[in-house]
Amino acid sequence: MxxxxxxxRVPDTDQRITIREDTHQIDDAQLPYIVNPFDAIAIEEAIRxxxxxxxxxxxxxxxxxxAEYEKELRTALAMGADRALIIRCDAVLDPWNxxxxxxxxxxxxxxxxxxxxxQAVDDDASQVGQFLAALLDWPQATFASNIECTEKGLRLERxxxxxxxxxxxxxxxxxxxxxxxxxxxxASLPSILKARKKPIEExxxxxxxxxxxPRVELIALAAxxxxxxxxxxxxxxxxxxxLQEVLP
Amino acid sequence: xxxxxxxxxxxxxxxxxxxxxxxxxxxxxxxTDGSVRWLLLGENLExxxxxxxxxxPVLFCDAAIFAATAADSWAAAIAxxxxxxxxxxxxxxxxxxxxxxxxxSAGLLGGAMASDVLGHxxxxxxxxxxxxxxxxxxxxxVTLLGSPQIVTIQPxxxxxxxxxxxxxxxxxxxxxxxxxxxxxxxxxxxxxxxxRPDVTEAAVVVSGGRAIKSSEDFESLVGGLADTLHAxxxxxxVLVDAGIAPNxxxxxxxxxxxxxxxxxxxxxSGAVQHMAGMxxxxxxxxxxxxxxxxxxxxxxxxxxxxxxxxxxxxxxxxG
Ligand SMILES: Cc1cc2nc3c(=O)[nH]c(=O)nc-3n(C[C@H](O)[C@H](O)[C@H](O)COP(=O)(O)OP(=O)(O)OC[C@H]3O[C@@H](n4cnc5c(N)ncnc54)[C@H](O)[C@@H]3O)c2cc1C
Numbered sequence: 001m002x003x004x005x006x007x008x009r010v011p012d013t014d015q016r017i018t019i020r021e022d023t024h025q026i027d028d029a030q031l032p033y034i035v036n037p038f039d040a041i042a043i044e045e046a047i048r049x050x051x052x053x054x055x056x057x058x059x060x061x062x063x064x065x066x067a068e069y070e071k072e073l074r075t076a077l078a079m080g081a082d083r084a085l086i087i088r089c090d091a092v093l094d095p096w097n098x099x100x101x102x103x104x105x106x107x108x109x110x111x112x113x114x115x116x117x118x119q120a121v122d123d124d125a126s127q128v129g130q131f132l133a134a135l136l137d138w139p140q141a142t143f144a145s146n147i148e149c150t151e152k153g154l155r156l157e158r159x160x161x162x163x164x165x166x167x168x169x170x171x172x173x174x175x176x177x178x179x180x181x182x183x184x185x186x187a188s189l190p191s192i193l194k195a196r197k198k199p200i201e202e203x204x205x206x207x208x209x210x211x212x213x214p215r216v217e218l219i220a221l222a223a224x225x226x227x228x229x230x231x232x233x234x235x236x237x238x239x240x241x242x243l244q245e246v247l248p
Numbered sequence: 249x250x251x252x253x254x255x256x257x258x259x260x261x262x263x264x265x266x267x268x269x270x271x272x273x274x275x276x277x278x279x280t281d282g283s284v285r286w287l288l289l290g291e292n293l294e295x296x297x298x299x300x301x302x303x304x305p306v307l308f309c310d311a312a313i314f315a316a317t318a319a320d321s322w323a324a325a326i327a328x329x330x331x332x333x334x335x336x337x338x339x340x341x342x343x344x345x346x347x348x349x350x351x352x353s354a355g356l357l358g359g360a361m362a363s364d365v366l367g368h369x370x371x372x373x374x375x376x377x378x379x380x381x382x383x384x385x386x387x388x389x390v391t392l393l394g395s396p397q398i399v400t401i402q403p404x405x406x407x408x409x410x411x412x413x414x415x416x417x418x419x420x421x422x423x424x425x426x427x428x429x430x431x432x433x434x435x436x437x438x439x440x441x442x443x444r445p446d447v448t449e450a451a452v453v454v455s456g457g458r459a460i461k462s463s464e465d466f467e468s469l470v471g472g473l474a475d476t477l478h479a480x481x482x483x484x485x486v487l488v489d490a491g492i493a494p495n496x497x498x499x500x501x502x503x504x505x506x507x508x509x510x511x512x513x514x515x516x517s518g519a520v521q522h523m524a525g526m527x528x529x530x531x532x533x534x535x536x537x538x539x540x541x542x543x544x545x546x547x548x549x550x551x552x553x554x555x556x557x558x559x560x561x562x563x564x565x566x567g
Contacts, residue, residue, distance in 0.1 A: 011382070013383075013521070016385070017382045017385050017386055019386065026382070026386065094359075095359065095361070096358075096359030096360070096361075099355065099359065100359075118347075118502075119502065121382070121383065121501065122381065122382060123381050123388075124363075124364070124380065124381055124382070124383070124501065125363050126347050126351070126363060127351050127354070127355075127359075127361060127363060130319070130347070130348065130351035130352040130354075130355055131351065131352075131354070131355035131359055132355070133319075133320075133352060133355065134323060134352045134353070134354075134355025134356045135355055137429065138431075139319075139320055139429075139431035139432045140319055140320070140348075140352065140432070141432070142319070142344070142347060142348045143344060143347075143348075145495070155435075158344075159344075159495045159496075160344040160345070160348075160437075160496075161343050161344045161345065161446070161448075161496060161504065162258070162437060162439055162496060163437055163438050163439030163440060163494070163495070163496050164437070164438045164439075164495065165434060165436070165437045165438075166434075166435040166436050166437075166438075167318075167432055167433060167434050167435060168432075168433040168435060169431060169432050169433070170431055173431075178502075179485065179489070179502055180488070180489060180495065213394075214393055215358070215359045215360040215361070215392060215393050215394055216360070216361075216362065216390050216391075216392060216393070217390060217391045217392075217393055218388060218389075218390055219376055219389040219390060219391060220388075220389050221381075221386050221387070221388050221389075222386070222387045222388075222389070223385070223386065223387070224380075224384070224385075224386075224387045226527055226546060228532070228545075228546055228547065228548055229548075230534075230544045230545070230547045230548065230549065230550045231548065231549050231550070232544075232549075232550050232551070232552070233549055233550070233551045234551070234552075236551075236553075236558055236561045236562065236565070238551075239533075239535075239549070239551050239558070239562065240562065240565045240566065242533070242549045243510075243533065243549075243562070243566065244566075246509070246510050246531045246533070246548075246549075247452065247477065247509075247510055248451045248452065248509045248510070
């Protein structure tokens, strides 16, 4: 089985995000970047599927973007991905174009499973996996919190608004990972060193014969104002008074 | 714009979020001299179509294949209705249904989509949409390029629509269901929420955080106060991760987004990812034993105290 894991580099989640003066970009000069946490969960799950055996599993991590991406892809390799691809592209991509590029990658790599995060914690769109599944006409299982390989494909648990849904899908398929699928491992020092020798193949976007057609135009970014002044109450009596006043 | 509003049903009824999405759709229709129609997919839709027709004209397809919401068949059906009906805007309420199904249909329809929209405006005749990014710490204004456009609405951002004066038309939509993909088999759904309302639909939400030590405590403190106030019970991520609260209670960036009249945060620190899900609540009340907890920065009322001491007294006094 071959598992393709698309990944995105995003600002570390405990950082404060501020906006540049032109209001079109965040100020990323000082920001540390990480692999999108949900994508790290997807990598971890791919590794666990391989470890569970008995079938052989090849794990290919994919990144789209700038040269600095290599650092985050090395993290994926150190965790246990076998190799990585980086699609070099300087343009800012919306989810539609990320999915379009990934479709080309899927056609090149012909994986049995695309396993990716359910959302990227920068734009929070939660679209790429479903777009990709639609473009490939593959079944999908979003928000997976448990994955089991069966003879016919996969049985999964999905975290949905109403509870936990159990579904079965055949392969090939697209699966997106939710938070509780697993806890990603930290790469050990030996595996970090080993990862330095693992191959990262660079592919220019032109080689994929894909033309970018934007679907989302950014007008501006703003910081929402959300100041409230907190009235402190110092006893349960006062808290009850306050609640009785505001409760509908 | 010619607008198709996809209804989300639960137990055969239209979910309140869809009525908020209708408010957005009606405003856009008004501003563009357009119209809104519902699309209802499901099985045994009679009650739901009658209810929907009180608000707007209805297209529906009642078929066994739509009894469960498998994303592949649903998305293909929606895309077909959008294309044959020449709709140029597709609207639905945010949530996991929309993320799964509507997003997939957007993938079949060219990908001009904005998710979780919080507001809109027309500028030079173009529809501008506002949505949160980076766990709600940034508000982005975007426009969509191409047609059709697909928009999901954060229900908390728009009031629920009122019914019209007379019932609208109901039209049976012919969809050749045998041609729809059917590769996702839904086996069953397990819900642990109990009899309480959904966090996204309640006027009052009582949420617990790491301060709560066990499921029993969660039930007696958070659940107990929620029941006293006829409120929904909610949770921060850590309690769901620890198995103390069920997943459908999680509020936040990756859980549900709520904006009730009153949100009570019990022993929740106020991480950005949690606040992304509740900071637009009308009134926020926090109880936390750390006077410097960030939750107090977004709260209207705050009490420094131990939830194990404060909450039982609240249940007694407010009961
Ligand atoms: C990618 C990503 C996505 C995330 N998504 C979400 C999400 O959707 N929702 C979410 O909630 N979190 C989310 N998180 C996690 C988030 O960052 C925080 O870790 C989490 O919200 C903290 O939960 P908490 O406030 O319950 O726990 P803590 O941060 O541990 O806070 C516990 C609080 O309880 C107080 N306390 C302890 N004991 C008592 C007591 N006896 N009485 C009163 N107060 C007490 C403490 O002072 C403290 O302020 C996400 C994180 C990441 C990285």
